[in-house]
Amino acid sequence: MSTPVTEPATDAAASAPQPLTMAGALNAALRDAMAEDDRVVVYGEDVGPLGGVFRVTDGLQAAFGEDRVWDSPLAESGIVGTAVGMAMYGLRPVVEMQFDAFSYPAFEQIVSHVAKMRNRTKGRVSLPMVIRIPCAGAIGGVEHHSDSSEAYWAATPGLTVVMPSNPADAYSMLREAIDSDDPVVFMEPKSRYWSKAELALPVRTAPMNRAEVVREGTDVTLIGYGPTVRTALDAAAAAESEGLSIEVVDLRSLSPFDDETVGASLRKTSRAAVIHEAAQFGGYGAEVAARLTERNFFHLAAPILRITGYDIPYPSPKLEEHYLPTPDRVLEALASWEWDLA
Amino acid sequence: MSTPVTEPATDAAASAPQPLTMAGALNAALRDAMAEDDRVVVYGEDVGPLGGVFRVTDGLQAAFGEDRVWDSPLAESGIVGTAVGMAMYGLRPVVEMQFDAFSYPAFEQIVSHVAKMRNRTKGRVSLPMVIRIPCAGAIGGVEHHSDSSEAYWAATPGLTVVMPSNPADAYSMLREAIDSDDPVVFMEPKSRYWSKAELALPVRTAPMNRAEVVREGTDVTLIGYGPTVRTALDAAAAAESEGLSIEVVDLRSLSPFDDETVGASLRKTSRAAVIHEAAQFGGYGAEVAARLTERNFFHLAAPILRITGYDIPYPSPKLEEHYLPTPDRVLEALASWEWDLA
Amino acid sequence: MSLNVEHHEPRVLPSEKPIRLLDNAGHALRGRETGGFELPPVERLLDLYRRMVVARRFDVQVTALTKQGRLATYPSAYGQEACEIGVVSAITADDWLFPTYRDSIALLTRGLEPGEILQSFRGDWHNGWDQHEHRTAAMATPLATQALHAVGLAHAARLRSDPIVTLAYLGDGATSEGDAHEAFNFAAVWQTPTVFLVQNNQFAISTPIARQTHATTLADKAVGYGMPGYHVDGNDVAAMFAVATAAVDRARSGGGPTLIEGLTYRIESHTNSDDPTRYRAARDVEHWKRRDPIERLEKYLVSEGALTDDVRTAIAEAGEALAARTRDAMSVSPELDPLELFDHVYATPRTALAEQRAALEAELAAHSEHAREEVAAR
Amino acid sequence: MSLNVEHHEPRVLPSEKPIRLLDNAGHALRGRETGGFELPPVERLLDLYRRMVVARRFDVQVTALTKQGRLATYPSAYGQEACEIGVVSAITADDWLFPTYRDSIALLTRGLEPGEILQSFRGDWHNGWDQHEHRTAAMATPLATQALHAVGLAHAARLRSDPIVTLAYLGDGATSEGDAHEAFNFAAVWQTPTVFLVQNNQFAISTPIARQTHATTLADKAVGYGMPGYHVDGNDVAAMFAVATAAVDRARSGGGPTLIEGLTYRIESHTNSDDPTRYRAARDVEHWKRRDPIERLEKYLVSEGALTDDVRTAIAEAGEALAARTRDAMSVSPELDPLELFDHVYATPRTALAEQRAALEAELAAHSEHAREEVAAR
Numbered sequence A, B: 001m002s003t004p005v006t007e008p009a010t011d012a013a014a015s016a017p018q019p020l021t022m023a024g025a026l027n028a029a030l031r032d033a034m035a036e037d038d039r040v041v042v043y044g045e046d047v048g049p050l051g052g053v054f055r056v057t058d059g060l061q062a063a064f065g066e067d068r069v070w071d072s073p074l075a076e077s078g079i080v081g082t083a084v085g086m087a088m089y090g091l092r093p094v095v096e097m098q099f100d101a102f103s104y105p106a107f108e109q110i111v112s113h114v115a116k117m118r119n120r121t122k123g124r125v126s127l128p129m130v131i132r133i134p135c136a137g138a139i140g141g142v143e144h145h146s147d148s149s150e151a152y153w154a155a156t157p158g159l160t161v162v163m164p165s166n167p168a169d170a171y172s173m174l175r176e177a178i179d180s181d182d183p184v185v186f187m188e189p190k191s192r193y194w195s196k197a198e199l200a201l202p203v204r205t206a207p208m209n210r211a212e213v214v215r216e217g218t219d220v221t222l223i224g225y226g227p228t229v230r231t232a233l234d235a236a237a238a239a240e241s242e243g244l245s246i247e248v249v250d251l252r253s254l255s256p257f258d259d260e261t262v263g264a265s266l267r268k269t270s271r272a273a274v275i276h277e278a279a280q281f282g283g284y285g286a287e288v289a290a291r292l293t294e295r296n297f298f299h300l301a302a303p304i305l306r307i308t309g310y311d312i313p314y315p316s317p318k319l320e321e322h323y324l325p326t327p328d329r330v331l332e333a334l335a336s337w338e339w340d341l342a
Numbered sequence C, D: 001m002s003l004n005v006e007h008h009e010p011r012v013l014p015s016e017k018p019i020r021l022l023d024n025a026g027h028a029l030r031g032r033e034t035g036g037f038e039l040p041p042v043e044r045l046l047d048l049y050r051r052m053v054v055a056r057r058f059d060v061q062v063t064a065l066t067k068q069g070r071l072a073t074y075p076s077a078y079g080q081e082a083c084e085i086g087v088v089s090a091i092t093a094d095d096w097l098f099p100t101y102r103d104s105i106a107l108l109t110r111g112l113e114p115g116e117i118l119q120s121f122r123g124d125w126h127n128g129w130d131q132h133e134h135r136t137a138a139m140a141t142p143l144a145t146q147a148l149h150a151v152g153l154a155h156a157a158r159l160r161s162d163p164i165v166t167l168a169y170l171g172d173g174a175t176s177e178g179d180a181h182e183a184f185n186f187a188a189v190w191q192t193p194t195v196f197l198v199q200n201n202q203f204a205i206s207t208p209i210a211r212q213t214h215a216t217t218l219a220d221k222a223v224g225y226g227m228p229g230y231h232v233d234g235n236d237v238a239a240m241f242a243v244a245t246a247a248v249d250r251a252r253s254g255g256g257p258t259l260i261e262g263l264t265y266r267i268e269s270h271t272n273s274d275d276p277t278r279y280r281a282a283r284d285v286e287h288w289k290r291r292d293p294i295e296r297l298e299k300y301l302v303s304e305g306a307l308t309d310d311v312r313t314a315i316a317e318a319g320e321a322l323a324a325r326t327r328d329a330m331s332v333s334p335e336l337d338p339l340e341l342f343d344h345v346y347a348t349p350r351t352a353l354a355e356q357r358a359a360l361e362a363e364l365a366a367h368s369e370h371a372r373e374e375v376a377a378r
């Protein structure tokens, strides 16, 4: 878990610690950002009276009115495309794509405009907007409800792509994303929405472009993000009993990649594995493995492993357990690797 | 260049060798496939009387009529989405996206249906269709005309993604793509459209899922695909005079990746670099580097290099020369690496 | 055949008042309201009645099973039976249906078994039937995408002079997607034999129709594509069937596509995980319950003396039999083979997938070995 | 302000015959054909004439420069001046224009300089002006995408009670894209102050309008969104200006969006790299040349005695001056700094980009060092 740092004096006084889910923390972040800055508007499918299908926007319309929070027509390209115009005008739209797979209709707007506008205009038009995407699987969703789309966004220059793994980061990173002058693809791991933490709001954690060492260790670096930070921590806990000391890094930011923090951990342990739910082939883990290897080759005692989903479409609910990287699978992968070395 | 192999007896008798551009070879492949199999239909934007903006479909409408080759309305999702229905019916549609960036409106249809239909239906519905995408840059195109989209497709399980680098492969691989029962994203490097070769049609080269060693060498393996095969060959030729023996592999197939051929080359040379036009971060080269490292770590004398475009949107025509990986840049990269090793 | 169509239909605005053949009291209507459509013969209506009653029994059963946790999710069509059944009954077994997740009960009319229909909702596999056997595509989740598949298949059939029709179902919300537009346009330009049914149940999850369109009716959209559009009372199965039959006939005879809007209401929640109290008033639901499509037709059939006790009993029995078959199908949990995950992704085998398959196989073997040891150790 | 709009416009079908105020002989029309619009005053028409003549001079000059290789590409608007100039002249400097690649000459009317307009076509950078200064977005290449930006900006302004209007230009082909649909729909549902101009020049590159739509007019599309649509003679600048002015006024006073179709023709090829002989007959081009928008207005102005020799001379001089400025702008090749490639991608600096920038800097330094050595060695 990221260490909450002291609030800057400009922010509202911290509330007493309260148990908050990630969904609740995101809701609070939206609420606080909207209260502080009336340029922030929230819209998308079902974000109004329903509060979003994951309730992340719960109560916001009641609190801020229909001119700040509203249900748009059902069209993702329309949502993102109009947000481009709103951001050009000077608002700070925060839009929701209901699931990764339903961001695909907006792909052209995101890749050809959101990502490229600032460069196209030599920095004269920045697009301060946040595209929230409830992401990944492990929630028993029917087809198209458990895609992992991060590799698409991370491969697109001009986008900032982040994914919190816990409620404190969810709050802090969403606040920072909304404040950013760059467009941010903000990915929210659905399976972690109901994970809880005690938080005194407004909590601020490390800057969103930094990775964090969330568990120290000496033998292996496990690199996770979003839902797989939990997987890595569980694997690390289990490995401890077997005498293996695992360091866990939560990437937090997928683009940019924090070479400094992750590289330092790797140079310490000399072995690393990256864990994600998405298919392995062409997945984000490829970039992690490639760049860490490039930059730290002579520190490596073994190749960087990728412990990921298979190269298949995401399975149906009853089969997803076989697809998802589990702590067991992580430990088995590490074992095979030690054995290779022998 | 891939070695043409003898034609199977079933095919029409080979014509006398004639000089053909890649565009011409693709045109001939479409023509021959259409003549042989009346399930093959060709449609898209401007593929009819105009023959496509790159003339790849030149003359096909005149030869086969408007029921086999026609101009569709201007809507890429519509083009791919209707092709899904046509393939379900039993036709073999070959559709054209005018440029990489204009395939993005079809992203949802490609990722959520083209790639997933066969798996969804337990193999009962295959989609034998080809999505042709004139790809990459180096043609002095204005914005949005020089994107490299291969990383998006390669990261999508269910798609087959190929890219020829020369006229013989262009002919042979397109024929094979059309014959395939799997949907194929067929990427055509625009900057190579007018490159020429002497071909006796119908030429058949290696199976499209295989990489090819197009130049033998002993010191370094350069891995290219599409436009960068030429770059690699030019670099290899220049390096020869300096006593460096470079082997060049033309990937041809991006998904699947031919681990066998590329791995063998790498184990021989112990050093490799992959070259592509797309931005480096999250680009296809990451997968190449990651998987080759995973599988051949203890054969590697140095990290696998990625010599690529920068992590920025593709530049305007007058600046693209600074962006594109050139043979010089390849040689400099190799030099820095040798020096690292010293 | 030449696909070069330049002829334009005379442009007509859909009627603002929905086309209706039976009023809510079950009285046959005459005059303008019918849009010139004729009430189908009573035997046909009786058959539609039977299908609707059986379908509702199924729907209620599945909702109950879902609440019991037997299914991962179920989007009910309670209240939409007239749209669902009336329109699909207008096509033949040779025609193709392209349904959404909402349209389970239309699939019953296509002859699919509960076990096939519900496989994806139970979570076994993404799709549970042979699409070619039933000429019924998998239920589309990404909204409006299936409309394009319907147009493409229709066009392919037309190129082959195969006189089939394709029928695409869409929701009101889905009409806002770019793909709906592209499908309507491709169908009209190519004059494909396609019928689009927009079930306007007035909500897209929580979003009301007023936030979805500013048009007077969704059928108005047809004008912009140069295709006929009909705004129909979606709780009047007679009207839905009559309008759909005319559209299917026109499509089959080369007259091109039609857009039909059925104005209806979803009585249940969006899916079992929805909370409709957040976005609609109970009294609205009550209002629409009083316009129940089955009751309306029932009143008419009773007034015509067509609904004898024997018939009622037979229908009820058919409904119960289907409900029992549904319960049975959902009570057995089929053995799923995780290794099958790798088997259907590509027609052309891939080494990397074979490797991953082998890895999972080894993992599964190790686990069952481990399980055996644990049992033995006890 | 409440955005909850449930009021519907009365539904009207656009006239099948295009709205026209001046016939091809330059005679002022009366009666139904005018659609109730009034001929603008002669001083206004004279001003539009001046803008069109100057714009054409520019367009011809740029086409010539492109043939000489000074520009990488240029999409000419020759023949479309009445649409291009008539509509953009209906908005104020405070309003926003969202143009396509085709609309260079509309940008002249917005006060942009040739050097700014042509920067992307020359290949220097993707966009060459300050969008906020000119309230003119970059030319959109991905078709129809800009229409959504126009709707979003209009909605933002409305939320801020800023009484501006946004004007989005689209081609006939672009109306087939999903984004056009979504833009029309969002604008109508949100009732944004947006005017859409569809320049129906009857071709999308080589694809004729008959393959793009089956509707009688493109303005018919408006019906499906519940917004007013006008089918206008796009070579009649008086009509284009009058209809656009009414639409802008309505938008500004809270009356929501309007779709205007200008029926026109592109006389030049799609871009310099196109070969129109493959897809259209020379006699069609001749036919449309005889309906030249500038000549039409000229005839009217002459008949009104408004076009004196002095005025003609002044306009011709303005055109020549602009052409000269254009040649001048295109004859200097600005020094481009390759390192700037890294400077605008993100507002937040990135280490990886700084590294890549440094690598290119070193490479450039090595090259110029190398070049210096080569020179010295000679």
Ligand SMILES: Cc1ncc(C[n+]2csc(CCOP(=O)(O)OP(=O)(O)O)c2C)c(N)n1
Pocket (backbone or CB within 6 Å): A045, A074, A098, A102, A105, C102, C141, C142, C143, C170, C171, C172, C173, C174, C175, C201, C203, C204, C205, C266, C270
């Ligand atoms: C492209 C896409 N975006 C979003 C969703 C999520 N989603 C599922 S159903 C639904 C509402 C659909 O409403 P409507 O089309 O009216 O159909 P109904 O559910 O009322 O039958 C939404 C937003 C989706 N499935 N696909």
Ligand SMILES: Cc1ncc(C[n+]2csc(CCOP(=O)(O)OP(=O)(O)O)c2C)c(N)n1
Pocket (backbone or CB within 6 Å): B045, B074, B098, B102, B105, D102, D141, D142, D143, D170, D171, D172, D173, D174, D175, D201, D203, D204, D205, D266, D270
């Ligand atoms: C999304 C997208 N698809 C394809 C293209 C390639 N393209 C550029 S212009 C053009 C034709 C556009 O026709 P139209 O909208 O009628 O405008 P016109 O050029 O006639 O002004 C096409 C297909 C594109 N720019 N964007």
Ligand SMILES: [Mg+2]
Pocket (backbone or CB within 6 Å): C171, C172, C173, C199, C200, C201, C202, C203, C204, C205
């Ligand atoms: Mg609905």
Ligand SMILES: [Mg+2]
Pocket (backbone or CB within 6 Å): D171, D172, D173, D199, D200, D201, D202, D203, D204, D205
């Ligand atoms: Mg056009």
